[in-house]
Amino acid sequence: MSDWFTIEKIDDVTYAISEYGHWEKVHSYLLIGKECALLIDTGLGIGNIKKEVDLLTDLPIKVVTTHVHWDHIGGHNLFSDISVHQEDAKWLRNGIPMPIDVIRKNVICQPFIKEAPKEFDINKYNIYTGNPTKELIDNDIIDIGSREIRVIHTPGHSPGHICLWEEEKGYLYTGDLIYIGTLYAFYPSTDPIQFKHSVDKISQLNNIKNILPAHNDLNVSINMVQKVKEAFNSIEKNNLLRQGSGVFKFEDFNIHL
Ligand SMILES: [Zn+2]
Numbered sequence: 001m002s003d004w005f006t007i008e009k010i011d012d013v014t015y016a017i018s019e020y021g022h023w024e025k026v027h028s029y030l031l032i033g034k035e036c037a038l039l040i041d042t043g044l045g046i047g048n049i050k051k052e053v054d055l056l057t058d059l060p061i062k063v064v065t066t067h068v069h070w071d072h073i074g075g076h077n078l079f080s081d082i083s084v085h086q087e088d089a090k091w092l093r094n095g096i097p098m099p100i101d102v103i104r105k106n107v108i109c110q111p112f113i114k115e116a117p118k119e120f121d122i123n124k125y126n127i128y129t130g131n132p133t134k135e136l137i138d139n140d141i142i143d144i145g146s147r148e149i150r151v152i153h154t155p156g157h158s159p160g161h162i163c164l165w166e167e168e169k170g171y172l173y174t175g176d177l178i179y180i181g182t183l184y185a186f187y188p189s190t191d192p193i194q195f196k197h198s199v200d201k202i203s204q205l206n207n208i209k210n211i212l213p214a215h216n217d218l219n220v221s222i223n224m225v226q227k228v229k230e231a232f233n234s235i236e237k238n239n240l241l242r243q244g245s246g247v248f249k250f251e252d253f254n255i256h257l
């Protein structure tokens, strides 16, 4: 088997499944419950993520989508139970509003750091479309048996972007809302004002113990939420909270509007 994926244990029943071989350094997460397992995103679609998941659990798998961008739905075709926020559901049904040749260029725009699995062929790389099993709204609870995960609608990076909050453990899966690197709200389908409101919204959560991002370094300090919140406040104060206003550099991260 290819070593495209890196499995890291967050705790005995929670794994990060990472693709460090790709410049985007994407993380998906597997949460093992008593009745089923929850896979948060399915990665880039360069390797077969289902084979990795099958090595970690025999339970039925539910997939939940942080948002419908190509780098987080790459393995959706390998699963049958897929949830997505209702505001991103149309992109899952009808496809992402981005031509496939542009996406293919993005996938390979920087050389891979690890060898891609043999079966990977960029000319056959396609974007999943299909009807979701369930459309989510803010505050929905995903119950996988002795583990409850709350949906927090955090639009801005995409209309139906969600964070997932597991209050009992203090785990916040932040998707593309918070990670170390460049946070993006410059595409036509993004909304910098909503992005700011979403950061404000998650900053209200009490007792976050672990931030689990969808990209880059897994070690994100808890106070990063506060730092990103302050960064957006300063951008807003300077009347620059709008698309096309540029790249703003901060200590551990940038914001590209
Ligand atoms: Zn994204």
Ligand SMILES: [Zn+2]
Pocket: 069, 071, 072, 176, 214, 215
């Ligand atoms: Zn992403």
